[in-house]
Amino acid sequence: MSITKLSMISATAVFLGSTAFAGCGISSGNVSILGNEFAAIQAVADGAKQCAGDGVTVESNLNKDYRELQVAALTANPAQYSAVTTTNAAIVPLMSDGLIRPLDDLIAKHGQNLSKNQLITVDGKVMAVAFMANAQHLIVRKDILEAAGLEVPTTYEEVVAAGAAIKEAGLMDHPFATTSKTGWNLGEEFVNMYLGFGGEFFKPGTAEPSINNEAGIAALNMLKSLTELSNPDFLTFDSNAVQASWEAGDLAMAHLWGSRGTGLLDDEGSTPEVVSNTLLVSSPTVGGGDIPASTLWWDGFAIATNISDADAEASFIAMMNGISTDVVKANNDAAVWLVEGYEPAPASAGVFATAAGKTKPYPMIPFMGLMHTALGAELTAFLQGSESAEQALADTEAAYISAAKEKGFLN
Amino acid sequence: MRHQTFFWFILPSLAAMILFIALPLVSVVVQSLHIEHEQVIVTTENCGPFGCTEESTVDTEATAQLRAKQPLGRFAGLSTYFDRGHLASAEVSEAWQSNATWGGFFADLYNLPFYKALSFTLTYTFLVTPLVIVLGLLIALGVNRLKPVLKGPTIFVSLLPMIITPLIGSLILFWMIDAQGVIGKTLQWLFEDPELSLKASPVLTWITLMVYGVWSSAPFAFVVFYAGLQTVNSDSLEAAMIDGATRWQQIRYVVIPHLMPLVVFISLIQLMDNFRVFEPIVGFSAEANATSLSYIIFADMRSDITRFNSAAATSVLTVIGVAILLAPVLLRTWRDFKGKAV
Numbered sequence: 001m002s003i004t005k006l007s008m009i010s011a012t013a014v015f016l017g018s019t020a021f022a023g024c025g026i027s028s029g030n031v032s033i034l035g036n037e038f039a040a041i042q043a044v045a046d047g048a049k050q051c052a053g054d055g056v057t058v059e060s061n062l063n064k065d066y067r068e069l070q071v072a073a074l075t076a077n078p079a080q081y082s083a084v085t086t087t088n089a090a091i092v093p094l095m096s097d098g099l100i101r102p103l104d105d106l107i108a109k110h111g112q113n114l115s116k117n118q119l120i121t122v123d124g125k126v127m128a129v130a131f132m133a134n135a136q137h138l139i140v141r142k143d144i145l146e147a148a149g150l151e152v153p154t155t156y157e158e159v160v161a162a163g164a165a166i167k168e169a170g171l172m173d174h175p176f177a178t179t180s181k182t183g184w185n186l187g188e189e190f191v192n193m194y195l196g197f198g199g200e201f202f203k204p205g206t207a208e209p210s211i212n213n214e215a216g217i218a219a220l221n222m223l224k225s226l227t228e229l230s231n232p233d234f235l236t237f238d239s240n241a242v243q244a245s246w247e248a249g250d251l252a253m254a255h256l257w258g259s260r261g262t263g264l265l266d267d268e269g270s271t272p273e274v275v276s277n278t279l280l281v282s283s284p285t286v287g288g289g290d291i292p293a294s295t296l297w298w299d300g301f302a303i304a305t306n307i308s309d310a311d312a313e314a315s316f317i318a319m320m321n322g323i324s325t326d327v328v329k330a331n332n333d334a335a336v337w338l339v340e341g342y343e344p345a346p347a348s349a350g351v352f353a354t355a356a357g358k359t360k361p362y363p364m365i366p367f368m369g370l371m372h373t374a375l376g377a378e379l380t381a382f383l384q385g386s387e388s389a390e391q392a393l394a395d396t397e398a399a400y401i402s403a404a405k406e407k408g409f410l411n
Numbered sequence: 412m413r414h415q416t417f418f419w420f421i422l423p424s425l426a427a428m429i430l431f432i433a434l435p436l437v438s439v440v441v442q443s444l445h446i447e448h449e450q451v452i453v454t455t456e457n458c459g460p461f462g463c464t465e466e467s468t469v470d471t472e473a474t475a476q477l478r479a480k481q482p483l484g485r486f487a488g489l490s491t492y493f494d495r496g497h498l499a500s501a502e503v504s505e506a507w508q509s510n511a512t513w514g515g516f517f518a519d520l521y522n523l524p525f526y527k528a529l530s531f532t533l534t535y536t537f538l539v540t541p542l543v544i545v546l547g548l549l550i551a552l553g554v555n556r557l558k559p560v561l562k563g564p565t566i567f568v569s570l571l572p573m574i575i576t577p578l579i580g581s582l583i584l585f586w587m588i589d590a591q592g593v594i595g596k597t598l599q600w601l602f603e604d605p606e607l608s609l610k611a612s613p614v615l616t617w618i619t620l621m622v623y624g625v626w627s628s629a630p631f632a633f634v635v636f637y638a639g640l641q642t643v644n645s646d647s648l649e650a651a652m653i654d655g656a657t658r659w660q661q662i663r664y665v666v667i668p669h670l671m672p673l674v675v676f677i678s679l680i681q682l683m684d685n686f687r688v689f690e691p692i693v694g695f696s697a698e699a700n701a702t703s704l705s706y707i708i709f710a711d712m713r714s715d716i717t718r719f720n721s722a723a724a725t726s727v728l729t730v731i732g733v734a735i736l737l738a739p740v741l742l743r744t745w746r747d748f749k750g751k752a753v
Contacts, residue, residue: 068713088459093716096450098471122468123455130460173605182699183710205454207467232611233590235699296461338460361461366450366469369715377524377710380699384613387522395522398502402494406720408447408485 024051024321029314033060033301034070035085038259040132040335041299044085048322051314058318066090074099079304082315086302088362089369091120091128096366100127100302106316113320118338120300122364130300131323132335134258135359136179136192137294137350138284143277144171144252152279156196156222156286156293159253163229166252175252176229177245180383181238187376188295189255193219195360196286196293207367207409209400212393218287220382220389227383235380249274255283255294258354261347262333280350282357292354295362298338367409374399436730443491443723445484448477484720491724496707498728499523525725528702529732531617535703536685536736539624543681544674546625547632552662554633555640566637573630580627581694588619616700623691628684632677639673640666675740682736687729704729 033048035041045060052058061081063069067090073080074094086094094100102125107114111129120128138159140152145162148169153159159176166175179185194201199215202208227234231245243260245251247270256264261280263269283294301319303312321327325341336348336355344352362368374396382392404410451473457466493500506519520526554565572580587594588609599607609615643666651661689705692698698706704725711722 067715068717071717089715096469096471096474098475117460119458121456121458123453123457133460181696184714202467205467207452231590232606232608236610236696298460355461359461361459361464363466364457364459364464365467366452367467373710373714373716377698381522384699391522398495399524402496403718403721405494406446406491406718407716408450409452411449 024056024317026051026056026314026317028055029311031056031058031083031311031315031318032081033058033062033083033085033315033319034066034073034081035060035062035301036066036087036299037062037064039262040259040331040337041085043327043331043334044131044301044319044322046322047324047327048083048318051318051321056314056318070094071097071099074304074306077306078308079306082304082307082311083319084302084304085299086128087134087297087299088120088364089297089372091300091302092364092366092369094302095122095127099305101305101312102126103129103303103316106303106313110313110317110320113340115338115340118300120298128300128302129319129323130298130338132299132337133351133355134297134299134336135294135351135354136188136255136257136283137292137354138281139246139254139256139264139350140279140281141252141274141277142279143273144175147171152281153253154282154284156193156226156284159284160222160225160229163226163253167229172250172252174229174231174250176226176254177231177234177237177242177251178226178255179237179239179242179257180223180227180230180234181241182235182380183376184372185238185376186235186379186383187372187374189223190219190375190379191362191372192255192283192294193222193286195295196289196291198287198289201363201368201371202365207404209371209397211371212390212397216393217389220379220392222286223379224383235383244269246270246278247274258336258348258351261350265347280347282350282353283359285357290358292357292359294354294359296355296359297362299335367404367407370403370407370409371396371400374403439723439726441483442720443727444486444488446487446491446720447484448474448481449485450474451477487720491720492728495523496721497525497724499525524702524707525704525728528704528707531701532686532688532703532732534617535621535624535688536682538621539628539685540678540681542621542625543628543632544677546629547677548636548670550629550633551636551640552666554637569633570630572627573634575627577627577690578694581623581691584619584623585695610696613700616695616697620688620691620695620697620701623695624685624688627691628681632681635673635677636670639670643669675744679737679740682740683733686733686736704732 031048031051033045035045041062045062049058049060066084070084070090071093074084075097084094084100091100104126107119107126114129118130119126120130138153144166145152148162148166148171150162150165153162163175166172178189180189194211194215197215197219199211199213199219201211203210230237239257239260242254242256243263246254246256246264249271264278265275267275283292285291286293303315323339325339328337328339328341332343333345333347336351378396378399379392381387382389401410451470452467453470454465455468456463457468492498495502502523503520506516510516510519521530550569554562554569557565586592589595590599590608595609598609599605609619647665648661651665656664687705688703689709692701692703692706708722708725708729711718711725
């Protein structure tokens with residue numbers, strides 16, 4: 001490449017940068033974003049980067065392990081990142097340590113377009129701005145259900161019955177799968193099922209656990225009936241593994257994240273037969289309850305405490321640009337956006353139906369993370385059949401209590 | 412060497428050792444003796460896209476004040492060491508009293524995370540270490556007898572398992588032993604059992620992990636033994652042959668005694684390496700059936716809420732475990748050394 005060409009290209013780049021700057025209205029500041037990595041978050045980060053140029057830098061680190069980095073990165077002063085994308089669970093450690101700032105004044109200045117249900121308020125202060133919703137929901141294969149003469153199940157009891165019928169009809173040996181990998185995934189499945197049975201994780205107003213009860217045992221027994229319909233490797237199944245099995249046509253029913261919808265319905269990695277018969281429906285209810293046994297999640301952004309006010313303002317404006325109506329319209333199918341201008345798409349039907357059923361949001365409680373970890377580690381012995389449900393729940397409570405004592409939540 | 416010269420000579424490495432080994436160790440011990448300050452919990456109304464709920468929240472300011480007073484947290488003595496996540500003294504004594512049989516006692520013990528991890532770690536260490544030594548020696552003896560033309564390529568191929576990053580190696584094997592994978596399908600066909608899965612049962616998972624451990628560490632033993640074989644005195648071997656010793660007798664009475672110091676060396680390294688087995692557990696997603704001490708530390712550090720104090724206590728216990736394991740070998744070396752010096 002000749003020097004003239006090089007200089008022309010760099011001149012064009014500078015020119016493009018300065019025109020993009022005109023749209024955001026930031027004159028200076030450093031914006032750096034830490035966040036999870038999937039299509040919707042990438043779109044938001046790219047939208048925020050349009051504000052870069054002439055004295056404004058916008059950088060991002062999108063990483064599926066962002067939750068392990070965020071507390072250390074934002075504790076530093078000045079913080080390593082000025083903005084983070086977060087969820088109802090990931091925001092808790094940030095709030096507990098005071099690492100994210102209230103956004104009320106910034107919203108008054110720059111956030112007039114936000115609707116009230118996007119604002120995550122804690123004790124009257126806005127701590128984060130939500131831009132998308134997510135939930136686990138049921139996916140079914142229309143053709144397999146029809147071949148077995150079954151309707152789309154609406155309760156987990158029907159899912160178990162349908163699974164047994166499909167097995168009996170010789171259509172599939174392992175018709176069901178969910179994200180049941182030991183650790184966070186398995187913990188999440190119990191949380192879903194336990195809330196579906198109407199359970200409460202803690203004694204009201206305290207950090208003391210209360211899961212060793214009828215609802216807990218019923219939830220565990222239902223999980224066990226489901227895993228008996230799964231491949232024996234179920235304790236190694238994460239979202240990627242379940243999606244792969246689904247696309248390979250090995251499953252008739254699965255309980256999987258809404259954010260996987262686009263991937264399941266696109267024409268990559270699967271056959272037309274599987275894709276055209278894939279239905280995304282609401283998460284089932286369980287035990288005669290009236291709400292789906294799932295949890296609702298929001299994804300949003302928050303601004304770090306340990307940065308200058310100028311950088312905080314620049315970060316807020318850049319993130320607002322990232323979740324603007326233009327970005328949402330260009331990436332309509334990537335998520336269930338909570339932003340104006342979003343048109344519901346087939347890939348989001350399951351999340352919509354689940355949310356419409358008044359599913360509970362994932363609890364935003366400081367010690368819920370410890371409970372979730374304890375569940376993920378202690379329930380496997382029961383699902384493998386080497387322990388009773390009562391013992392598994394008692395073990396979980398004991399593991400939670402020793403962790404909560406160490407973290408200062410219990411004495 | 413004069414004392415002063417000696418002092419200046421070792422000062423750089425001494426400083427590095429204090430900075431990078433001693434101080435972190437002291438810091439870990441100090442952390443393991445503390446637990447976090449109390450969290451001040453208040454109930455607030457939280458609102459979001461899915462409505463409002465009354466939930467517990469940490470009172471950040473009040474908690475920050477407590478933290479400023481005691482940056483290290485509360486001193487807890489050895490209580491973390493004896494809680495359920497570690498040595499579990501209360502649970503162990505209860506299991507001892509409530510069980511009449513050894514079987515029941517060990518079943519209860521195995522239900523506790525630390526002992527579950529310890530049982531896998533020790534089994535792995537004591538099975539993999541000798542197998543690695545034996546297999547490494549066999550490969551070295553075999554390669555040593557090859558024609559010179561074949562030696563180079565054979566050595567290269569034998570070293571491959573060691574060249575592959577452990578995490579990558581175990582991930583590749585994880586997919587090969589999958590019920591749909593090459594090895595998984597072959598095993599199902601061999602045993603005529605379509606439900607056979609190496610990932611599902613604890614016993615098969617343990618065997619898989621140990622086979623992987625031997626596979627990935629044998630090349631190390633092989634290289635060391637192969638180097639040792641080049642120094643075997645050919646006079647002694649010829650003398651043994653003239654005396655009518657068979658090949659086996661030559662190996663048993665000439666080669667192995669010559670390689671004995673290397674066996675001690677490999678045992679030391681392998682005991683240490685195997686005691687902190689970690690990558691294959693992550694690579695094979697084997698958390699459900701097999702955990703190790705290192706894995707417990709990893710799990711503490713990687714959940715939403717990191718538990719530094721608990722991780723520190725497990726780390727100290729691991730260091731003590733390594734010291735106990737190595738004691739016999741080190742004592743023996745020390746005695747040999749003293750014997751020679753006299």
